[in-house]
Amino acid sequence: MNGWTGNILRVNLTAKTYKKETFSEEFARTWIGGRGFAVKILYDELQPGIDPLGPENKLIVALGPIAGIPAPNTGKAVVAAKSPLTGFYGDGNLGTRVSEQLRKAGYDAMIVEGKAEGPTMLYIEDDKVEFLPAGEVWGKGTYATNDWIYAKYGKGVGVLNIGQGGENMVRYAVVRSLEGRSGGRPGMGAVMGSKLLKALVVKGTRPIPQADPQAMKALGFGDLKTVGQIDKETGWSIQGTDAILAWCNEVAGLPVRNFRKTRHADAWKIDGERVNAARVATYGCPNCTMRCGITIHDREGRESELDYENVGLLGSNLEIFDLDQVGSLNYLCDEYGIDTMSAGCALSFYADAIDHGATKGDFKFGDAERAKELLGLAARREGKLGNLLADGSLRMAREFGHGSEAYAMQVKGLDVAAYNCKFIPGQALAFGVAAIGAHHREAWIITFELKNTTRDSYGPEKAAKVIELQRIRGGMFEFLVACRFPWIELGWPLDNYPKYFNAATGLNWTLEDMWKVADRIYALIKLHYLREFPQASRKDDYPPAVWFDKSNVDTEGPIAGKCLDLGKYDRLLQHYYDQRGYDERGIPTKELLNKLGLSKEAAAAEKCAKLSERTSQPQAAR
Amino acid sequence: MKITVKLIGPLIYEAGFSEKAITLPGSVTAGALVARIKIDKKRPTIITRNGASVELSDILEDGDRVVISHIYSGG
Numbered sequence A: 001m002n003g004w005t006g007n008i009l010r011v012n013l014t015a016k017t018y019k020k021e022t023f024s025e026e027f028a029r030t031w032i033g034g035r036g037f038a039v040k041i042l043y044d045e046l047q048p049g050i051d052p053l054g055p056e057n058k059l060i061v062a063l064g065p066i067a068g069i070p071a072p073n074t075g076k077a078v079v080a081a082k083s084p085l086t087g088f089y090g091d092g093n094l095g096t097r098v099s100e101q102l103r104k105a106g107y108d109a110m111i112v113e114g115k116a117e118g119p120t121m122l123y124i125e126d127d128k129v130e131f132l133p134a135g136e137v138w139g140k141g142t143y144a145t146n147d148w149i150y151a152k153y154g155k156g157v158g159v160l161n162i163g164q165g166g167e168n169m170v171r172y173a174v175v176r177s178l179e180g181r182s183g184g185r186p187g188m189g190a191v192m193g194s195k196l197l198k199a200l201v202v203k204g205t206r207p208i209p210q211a212d213p214q215a216m217k218a219l220g221f222g223d224l225k226t227v228g229q230i231d232k233e234t235g236w237s238i239q240g241t242d243a244i245l246a247w248c249n250e251v252a253g254l255p256v257r258n259f260r261k262t263r264h265a266d267a268w269k270i271d272g273e274r275v276n277a278a279r280v281a282t283y284g285c286p287n288c289t290m291r292c293g294i295t296i297h298d299r300e301g302r303e304s305e306l307d308y309e310n311v312g313l314l315g316s317n318l319e320i321f322d323l324d325q326v327g328s329l330n331y332l333c334d335e336y337g338i339d340t341m342s343a344g345c346a347l348s349f350y351a352d353a354i355d356h357g358a359t360k361g362d363f364k365f366g367d368a369e370r371a372k373e374l375l376g377l378a379a380r381r382e383g384k385l386g387n388l389l390a391d392g393s394l395r396m397a398r399e400f401g402h403g404s405e406a407y408a409m410q411v412k413g414l415d416v417a418a419y420n421c422k423f424i425p426g427q428a429l430a431f432g433v434a435a436i437g438a439h440h441r442e443a444w445i446i447t448f449e450l451k452n453t454t455r456d457s458y459g460p461e462k463a464a465k466v467i468e469l470q471r472i473r474g475g476m477f478e479f480l481v482a483c484r485f486p487w488i489e490l491g492w493p494l495d496n497y498p499k500y501f502n503a504a505t506g507l508n509w510t511l512e513d514m515w516k517v518a519d520r521i522y523a524l525i526k527l528h529y530l531r532e533f534p535q536a537s538r539k540d541d542y543p544p545a546v547w548f549d550k551s552n553v554d555t556e557g558p559i560a561g562k563c564l565d566l567g568k569y570d571r572l573l574q575h576y577y578d579q580r581g582y583d584e585r586g587i588p589t590k591e592l593l594n595k596l597g598l599s600k601e602a603a604a605a606e607k608c609a610k611l612s613e614r615t616s617q618p619q620a621a622r
Numbered sequence B: 001m002k003i004t005v006k007l008i009g010p011l012i013y014e015a016g017f018s019e020k021a022i023t024l025p026g027s028v029t030a031g032a033l034v035a036r037i038k039i040d041k042k043r044p045t046i047i048t049r050n051g052a053s054v055e056l057s058d059i060l061e062d063g064d065r066v067v068i069s070h071i072y073s074g075g
């Protein structure tokens, strides 16, 4: 089977056993890899209702047919599990050498089951798996843990690890890899921690199976150069993603003060120009010639890698406009191994809840020193406050009451990324219907909305754009597995990806074939959701209520007096459902599921909740 | 009339400035303003005036703030 190793490594931490399992060609072609493998395995193997932090949850590390090969931005891996933050399927991708090393070791994915007796590190080298004690670094942060691993095995190995946040099961703890970044926002690090799995180290020595290795080599090295060249010519990585902060501030799309405001006069102090000027070093994931990571010195003199989401949610949204202090908050999140976005939203929600009398406390917007202490309390789950913060904004709101859930900035429990959609309906929809909660990775349509449509329109073209991007960003890039930046930021043509896929597998696929897999994945994630939440309703696809709140409108600037309209949003949501072939609850119909080859999965879902036969609307051509 | 131009991201280094006020004689379109700035015109950009997207043919007004950005895709 070209393009795939055909093997999955299954490790049981309770029994300290492992086995190499094979998968069929049909499984490979139906789910491709990465997110596709993860969603299918977890759907088949997890019982609905299990505790995401119990030993019965499974952690998946999944790669795809172009993961790890020397070609543009292929050094990524998907990590997935039932999420302790959202209660259903959750995943994320991160830059890591595990991508290449696990495939060289002979696997396209691994499944980690059970719970270890004590802190454990898994060492995988080709067919060998060792269960090693990790007590020495339990309680340590991700930087120290990574150093400890490198000292043992050298820097060539692939590493995934967790910090104190994962150990203490902070619901938004991430998996970290110093070879890239962090991944698994919906608590994949907490799942590792719940299994007492501190780290996973992989070394592989075999070639990655490819149909045409020569063609792949020629393509790959040439394109790595091309992408690097385009980046240089366009200057994209001078500021990388940080450039967008200044733009969001101009168009009233920046999160400020727990998303209550959309702009701030001091935003320039933390914008891409300032980040670039403070640059200490540049980082990139494996196989990347764009290298978007910019590090700066934080207030304590440590190197901290900033990108837009971190600066937006730990900076402007907390009204902290000292770049080095934002660097410190970001460093702490990375060191503790917690998601910078959800951590930022938990803190901003807390400050807002105090402001609005929903709770009492001593934290105010702009207080960077107290924010640092609070991150520590959350990562250690220290005291009542630490535990509250560690559970994330939605659970805090449910505890505080007083209507505070309206301004817990999340969808399905996952906190909103750093785009303030108070008056950007299409992007609000993109957050509302993102597969795993409000993640920006799946669809981002703000420039499309502003340039090609009117900002206050709620027409079907916005729903169509969200679907188009979900297929590409949340679908293809997540199952192949590769970083989307060469295409989204540099405009490197999308049809390069089927070319790589075909050179790897010997198949002859087009982008259209990719979209079918993407639709299948989106439908199956929805079934995961339905199994966990049989009462699922379209309201679950609404963005935070505060964006519809007329008393929360901007008083000046480009969107003064404006906010989202609930009735119109609901109609936009219906456009999305109609085009997707989902029913009124936002659940795929049996007709669609059969078409996607998911009738078995549909039957499994019907044990928990009823599926609609078909929609009353004609389905969009697919 | 006086227009403030703000550039975003890589355009700053290409044009050699981040933000400046430009005095223009009489009425000028957004396209004419962009033509005066040293940036690669083939590059896809989004141009906004006072926070809302404009066409190159739109006439600018005194006091407008024009922002020119490379088209971002939200990371």
Ligand code: SF4
Binding pocket: A073, A074, A075, A095, A180, A283, A284, A285, A287, A288, A289, A290, A291, A292, A293, A483, A484, A485, A486
């Ligand atoms: S562009 Fe950035 S996120 Fe993507 S592979 Fe390169 S360094 Fe990693």
